[in-house]
Amino acid sequence: MDLQTEVLIIGGGATGAGISRDLALRGIPSLLVEKDDFTSGASGRNQGLLHSGARYAVTDPEAARECITENRILRRIAPHCIEDTGGLFVSLPEDGHEYRANFIRACGVAGIDTEPLSAREALSMEPKLSPLMIGAVQVPDGAIDPFTLVVENARDAESRGARFLLHTEVTGLIREGLRISGARVKDRITGEEFTIAASQVINATGAWANEILSLAGLSIGIALSKGSMLITNTRLSERVINRCRPPASGDIIVPNDTVSILGTTSLRAEDLENHAVTPEEVSFLVDELSRMIPAIKGERFTRAYAGVRPLVQTAQAGDDREISRGFALIDHQSRDGLEGLITITGGKLITYRLMAEKTADFICARMGLHVPCLTHLQPLPGAGRGHTFQDRLLRLRHQIPAFRRELLCDCELVPREAVDAILREGKVRELQDILHRTRLAKGTCQGGFCVYRLLGVLNERRKEEGLGGSNRILKGFLEERWKGIRPVLWGTSLKEEELIESIYKGLFNLTPEEAATADGGHP
Amino acid sequence: MKRWDLIVIGTGLAGLTAARTAVEMGAKVLVIGRGMGSLTLFGNTIDVLGEIPPGADMATGVADWIAVHPDHPYARMGWSGISEALNAFRELFPSPYTFDSVGRGNSLVPTGAGTMRPTYLLPITMTAGAGMSAADTLIIGLRGFKDFQGDTVSLDLQCRGVNLSLPRYGLEGLTALALARLMDEGPFRESLGEAIRRQMAGEKRIGLPAVLGLKAPADVLKTLETITGAKVFEIPMLPPSIPGTRIFHRFREFLIAKGATFLLGNPVIGADVKEGRCEGITLQNPPLLTVYRAERYILATGRFLGGGIQADRERISEPLFHLPVLQPESRGEWFRERFFQPEAHPIHRAGIVTDAELRPVDAGGRVILKNVRAAGSILAHHQMIEEHSHEGIDIATGYLAVRRALAS
Numbered sequence: 001m002d003l004q005t006e007v008l009i010i011g012g013g014a015t016g017a018g019i020s021r022d023l024a025l026r027g028i029p030s031l032l033v034e035k036d037d038f039t040s041g042a043s044g045r046n047q048g049l050l051h052s053g054a055r056y057a058v059t060d061p062e063a064a065r066e067c068i069t070e071n072r073i074l075r076r077i078a079p080h081c082i083e084d085t086g087g088l089f090v091s092l093p094e095d096g097h098e099y100r101a102n103f104i105r106a107c108g109v110a111g112i113d114t115e116p117l118s119a120r121e122a123l124s125m126e127p128k129l130s131p132l133m134i135g136a137v138q139v140p141d142g143a144i145d146p147f148t149l150v151v152e153n154a155r156d157a158e159s160r161g162a163r164f165l166l167h168t169e170v171t172g173l174i175r176e177g178l179r180i181s182g183a184r185v186k187d188r189i190t191g192e193e194f195t196i197a198a199s200q201v202i203n204a205t206g207a208w209a210n211e212i213l214s215l216a217g218l219s220i221g222i223a224l225s226k227g228s229m230l231i232t233n234t235r236l237s238e239r240v241i242n243r244c245r246p247p248a249s250g251d252i253i254v255p256n257d258t259v260s261i262l263g264t265t266s267l268r269a270e271d272l273e274n275h276a277v278t279p280e281e282v283s284f285l286v287d288e289l290s291r292m293i294p295a296i297k298g299e300r301f302t303r304a305y306a307g308v309r310p311l312v313q314t315a316q317a318g319d320d321r322e323i324s325r326g327f328a329l330i331d332h333q334s335r336d337g338l339e340g341l342i343t344i345t346g347g348k349l350i351t352y353r354l355m356a357e358k359t360a361d362f363i364c365a366r367m368g369l370h371v372p373c374l375t376h377l378q379p380l381p382g383a384g385r386g387h388t389f390q391d392r393l394l395r396l397r398h399q400i401p402a403f404r405r406e407l408l409c410d411c412e413l414v415p416r417e418a419v420d421a422i423l424r425e426g427k428v429r430e431l432q433d434i435l436h437r438t439r440l441a442k443g444t445c446q447g448g449f450c451v452y453r454l455l456g457v458l459n460e461r462r463k464e465e466g467l468g469g470s471n472r473i474l475k476g477f478l479e480e481r482w483k484g485i486r487p488v489l490w491g492t493s494l495k496e497e498e499l500i501e502s503i504y505k506g507l508f509n510l511t512p513e514e515a516a517t518a519d520g521g522h523p
Numbered sequence: 524m525k526r527w528d529l530i531v532i533g534t535g536l537a538g539l540t541a542a543r544t545a546v547e548m549g550a551k552v553l554v555i556g557r558g559m560g561s562l563t564l565f566g567n568t569i570d571v572l573g574e575i576p577p578g579a580d581m582a583t584g585v586a587d588w589i590a591v592h593p594d595h596p597y598a599r600m601g602w603s604g605i606s607e608a609l610n611a612f613r614e615l616f617p618s619p620y621t622f623d624s625v626g627r628g629n630s631l632v633p634t635g636a637g638t639m640r641p642t643y644l645l646p647i648t649m650t651a652g653a654g655m656s657a658a659d660t661l662i663i664g665l666r667g668f669k670d671f672q673g674d675t676v677s678l679d680l681q682c683r684g685v686n687l688s689l690p691r692y693g694l695e696g697l698t699a700l701a702l703a704r705l706m707d708e709g710p711f712r713e714s715l716g717e718a719i720r721r722q723m724a725g726e727k728r729i730g731l732p733a734v735l736g737l738k739a740p741a742d743v744l745k746t747l748e749t750i751t752g753a754k755v756f757e758i759p760m761l762p763p764s765i766p767g768t769r770i771f772h773r774f775r776e777f778l779i780a781k782g783a784t785f786l787l788g789n790p791v792i793g794a795d796v797k798e799g800r801c802e803g804i805t806l807q808n809p810p811l812l813t814v815y816r817a818e819r820y821i822l823a824t825g826r827f828l829g830g831g832i833q834a835d836r837e838r839i840s841e842p843l844f845h846l847p848v849l850q851p852e853s854r855g856e857w858f859r860e861r862f863f864q865p866e867a868h869p870i871h872r873a874g875i876v877t878d879a880e881l882r883p884v885d886a887g888g889r890v891i892l893k894n895v896r897a898a899g900s901i902l903a904h905h906q907m908i909e910e911h912s913h914e915g916i917d918i919a920t921g922y923l924a925v926r927r928a929l930a931s
Contacts, residue, residue: 279855283836406667406695416669449670452636452761456664456672460686469678471636475863482862489858490834498828499762502565505863506908507759508636509573512863 005031005163007363008183008198010170010212011205012036013043014146014349017153018356018375019204024160025378026360026371031196032162033185035169037433038150041206043349044436045307047229047254047263049240050074050082050142051350054089054114055247057106058099063326064110070350071140074149077353077379081149085255087141087240088122090292091134095245103244104137114139126237128293141240143255146349147436152380159381167429173201173215173341180216180332180340189429200363203343207272207310213343218336220328221313222345226306227264228277230285230488233300233444236260236293243292250288257439258412262289262296269308277304277487301488302446312346327355329362408457409450411443419457431458431473432480441477446485448500451477475510526816527553527784529928530804532791532843533823533831534560536914537899539774540608540921541821543615546781548929553815554778555786555806559771561829561900566767567733567759569612569622569644569918571605572597573629573911577641581628582606594904596916599879600923605915608922609644615777619741620769622646625653633730635671635760637679641911646766648740651728652756657682661726662758663719667695668702670761671732685722689714699734703765706736706743716750726753733757734765737772790830794844801844801895819928820892822846822875822883823899823921831901832874839873841901846883846891849876849903867906874903880927881920894931896924 007023009016012034023030034040053067075082091100100116107114115138122136123129129136154164165185172184174195182197203212210219235255243251254261265281282304290296312328327347332338344359357373364371385391406416422428422437431454434440440454441447452474459469478500489497504510531542534556545552575584585602589595597605616622622644624630630653631639645653662684664673677684688694692711694702705711719729735743735757747755757766775785786806793805795814803816824831824843832841832848834857839850850873851857857870875883881896898920900907907913 276860279853286836406669408669449761452675453669453672456669456675459672459674459678463674463678463684467678468681469637469675471638471675471679474636479862486858486860490836490854494834495827495830498826499564501908502561502828502913503761504636506911506913507565507567507640508634509638509640509911510636510863512865 002195002197003031004197005029006198007031007200007202008033008196009202009204010183011041011203011208012038012150012154012164012166013041013204013206014039014150014153014352015043015206015344015347015355015359016202016204017150017157018352019202019344019359020157020162020164021153022356022360022373022375023363024157024162025374026364026369028360028363028367028369028371030157030162031165031198032154033165033168033170033183033196035167035188037166037430037436038154039147039436041208042307042309043146043150043206043352045305046146046227046349047252047261048143048146048256049252049254049349050144051348052087052112052139052141053110054087054103054107054112054139054141055242057110057112058102059247061106061110064106064112066326066354067348067350068110068112068140070354071142073353073376074144074350075142077376078144078149078152078383079379080382080385081145081152081380083143083255083257085142085239087139087242088117088126089137089139089242089244090122090129091136091244092130092291093132093134095134095243097134099246100135100137100244107139112139126239126241128236128295129241130292130294133292137244141242143240144349148382149380151437152382156381166427166433170212170215173212175216178337178339180338199340200366201341202359202363203341204345204359206345207269207308209310209343209345211272216332216338216341218332218338220330220343220345223311223313224269224272225309225311226267226269226275227309228281228285228304228306229261229263230282230301231256231303231305232260232262232296233302233492234259236295236299241292250285253289253293259302262286272308275306275308276483277306279487282487300492302444302493303484304487305484310345326351329355329358331362408453409440409443411445412439414438414440414450416457419454423457423461431455431477441481445496445500446481447477448496448503471510472513474504475513478504478510526818527551528817529553529819529821529925530555530815530817531821531823532804533821533825533829533899534558534771534787535823535825535829535899536560536562536566536770536917537921538821538823539771539778540612540918541823541898541925542778542783543774544611544922544925545929546778546783547611548925550929552778552783553786553817554783555789555791555804555815557788557790557830559768559787561825562764562767562771564762564764564767565913566764566770568632568642568646568649568766569609569914570641570911571609571643571915573641575629575641577629577631578626579628581624581643584628596902596905596920597912599881600919604923605919608919609915611922612918613644615773616646620647623650625650633676633680633758635676635732635758637676640759643915646740646769648733648735648744648757648766650756651754652730652758655728655730655756659727660730661685661723661728661753662730663687663722665689665694665702665732668697668732670699671758676730676758683724683726687715687718687722689718699732699760699763699765700768702732702734703737706734707738709746712736712743712746713750716747719747720751723751723753728754728756730756730758732760737765737769740769791843796844796892799891799893801892804843818894819931820895821921821924821928822895822897822901824901826874826900829900839870841875844883844892844895846875846897847885849873867909871906871908872904874905875901876903881924894928896928898924
């Protein structure tokens with residue numbers, strides 16, 4: 001199977017999916033390849049913050065303006081992916097009034113609405129805030145669901161003719177003299193290898209940009225910065241809570257549906273694929289953020305995770321075509337004399353659409369087309385459909401008679417029908433793909449119960465298809481789950497873990513893969 | 524307050540065994556539990572030491588194993604002590620709902636994940652699982668009952684599986700407990716038996732989720748076997764555990780009949796300790812705090828799940844008597860990098876260190892409280908999950924702790 005397309009997009013994060021949609025709306029065919037599932041990189045490993053830009057107002061006014069512009073556009077085109085929580089910048093005694101005054105001024109310059117609040121007003125809005133606070137400023141921050149956002153971009157693009165290949169890895173770039181004319185790829189599940197010919201190749205792999213460029217003997221100056229986050233078991237605040245001081249580690253708490261996400265740290269990343277959250281990072285986040293919300297000290301954490309930010313090194317950007325301090329669009333023809341390849345990297349989730357727009361503009365210019373961008377005007381297809389816990393509850397209540405439902409997850413209200421519908425679409429290929437598309441394994445037990453049930457649903461299909469079963473999938477899930485759980489095991493989480501180990505290692509006798517063949521237990 | 528001979532704190536299998544041993548010796552016993560204990564979560568069969576290969580002689584196997592694990596709780600009583608305690612347990616379950624080993628040692632029984640698990644004593648409702656083979660067994664799942672996935676079990680065991688629907692009873696969304704209560708009713712088990720019979724294709728054994736009733740599981744088994752003409756067995760599944768709940772109920776019924784007092788649902792929040800002795804414990808029963816006093820105390824509060832030990836971000840501690848807890852140096856060493864590893868996570872060996880009589884000791888080996896003994900999973904130096912030794916440790920140490928306590 002060899003494929004051909006006009007534009008080959010590498011990377012299924014927000015940027016890649018955004019480019020795919022932008023090109024589709026302009027009528028340009030594209031094909032996107034992603035080595036895992038959508039949002040497997042930084043797009044799925046961030047805090048889910050709909051930036052107002054206020055965080056950058058003092059230090060980087062240009063980035064702040066970009067953020068607030070995109071913030072307003074996303075509220076228009078993707079309201080169903082956003083919870084309009086609002087945000088507070090909270091001043092503690094040690095932060096002083098001076099920075100706060102600068103902050104309010106700088107927000108004004110960047111065009112970000114602010115409303116100063118007294119400590120008393122802020123406390124009445126967010127009762128868990130520290131009573132020691134000296135004041136707060138309200139800004140238009142919000143929460144955004146990156147996975148829905150990316151999938152909706154992809155779905156819309158697909159309905160307009162774009163194509164996607166998930167779990168498909170680029171293994172080589174096809175070079176004809178001074179020109180890149182496509183890529184060699186490999187299906188990571190079937191192992192099948194094939195080529196994709198394209199007139200333009202876009203490297204939208206974020207932190208993996210140099211991995212792709214190395215296939216052409218190139219590299220760019222990006223620094224990889226690991227950011228770690230913690231998920232609480234309950235939602236701590238209605239609004240996004242920021243610390244009103246110069247940007248630093250451990251300064252933000254973002255509400256996310258029924259939980260809150262604490263962030264972040266910033267450490268030089270050494271490994272792109274494996275980045276464990278250390279006990280020191282966990283302790284730092286808990287200690288630092290409990291200064292704003294003291295209840296964090298006694299809070300239960302369900303998971304820790306880390307993402308890798310690709311930071312474009314501006315010092316080296318002299319010959320790059322620099323569009324913004326936040327992201328970089330690099331034309332390898334002008335930079336390296338290699339035609340047909342561009343790299344888009346850096347940036348933030350909130351600017352994904354702008355990055356896609358600039359990339360598509362560039363492609364159009366290359367192709368000699370004059371088609372305007374539409375992504376800032378055209379809402380995503382699912383706009384209008386709510387996605388919060390309350391919405392799910394309402395749908396359950398109205399659509400189906402009570403007590404006749406098989407809920408795979410009782411905590412996050414995931415009915416079996418939701419999984420059946422995803423399976424019917426026929427696009428998911430791995431257990432993790434289903435977990436991405438539902439709220440399974442996102443609640444308190446982190447999949448300890450519901451993934452067993454999900455596996456039963458999958459096995460029912462495997463049986464119909466005449467396939468065998470394998471508890472390797474279950475073990476693989478538990479191993480993956482462990483990465484997020486291990487850093488937060490104390491207090492109540494530790495109790496839960498004893499329960500999970502007692503079930504899977506004790507009652508179900510699941511053993512390490514190496515030893516499993518020697519158990520002699522299978523008849 | 525009234526003085527008791529013995530107060531047992533904890534209603535897991537260790538605490539219940541301790542209480543039962545004490546009433547058999549004529550003691551006046553108070554049992555205090557915050558809930559129904561871990562039996563209702565995981566109790567199914569009686570694991571003693573899964574590392575002994577199936578079929579091998581238990582007595583020799585355990586004795587040899589203890590020789591290389593001299594710190595293990597089993598080293599306190601040896602195989603003779605363990606088997607004495609196990610025999611006492613078995614006496615509590617007379618015919619028809621009995622607990623027996625299959626042969627002289629461990630046997631392998633199927634689980635809800637489609638694996639086989641080594642165990643020692645099986646309730647009569649699980650015995651037929653120990654002899655199953657892929658060719659002669661049919662696995663029955665119940666459509667809509669999500670905590671037992673029949674297809675996972677049958678695919679992994681490579682035998683035939685069928686998911687039954689009993690529309691008349693509307694099983695969708697039912698819990699294990701609700702199903703077990705349905706099984707206690709004659710008409711349901713007969714409908715189920717008939718439905719199974721219609722699906723059979725010459726199989727000689729039928730595996731079902733472990734929900735065959737709370738009141739008379741042996742009767743349910745008999746009904747199903749009569750209708751299907753096959754051997755029927757229960758398969759352990761996700762918590763809550765119906766077989767474990769049966770064990771809990773049996774102990775409670777026996778203990779109450781023998782005059783023991785049960786206080787369930789309220790936490791013990793403090794202990795009155797004077798001159799190396801416990802003089803009383805305080806139970807929180809809002810708005811009251813009540814002090815209960817006894818000559819002797821058994822601490823059988825379990826591990827993290829039971830609340831016997833707890834951890835903050837720095838240390839593991841024992842909250843009631845503030846006993847020293849054997850533990851790794853720092854939080855970074857509690858768990859290994861991977862979930863599944865040949866070696867257990869170091870935190871599993873954490874717990875209370877005792878002398879030969881199960882009295883907690885300090886780092887220098889000195890007894891801390893003369894009249895308090897620790898029993899069950901709270902003890903240090905075992906890895907009950909990986910060893911498959913949970914029930915064995917509970918029964919053997921609960922038994923020994925009381926024998927020693929009442930002898931003093």
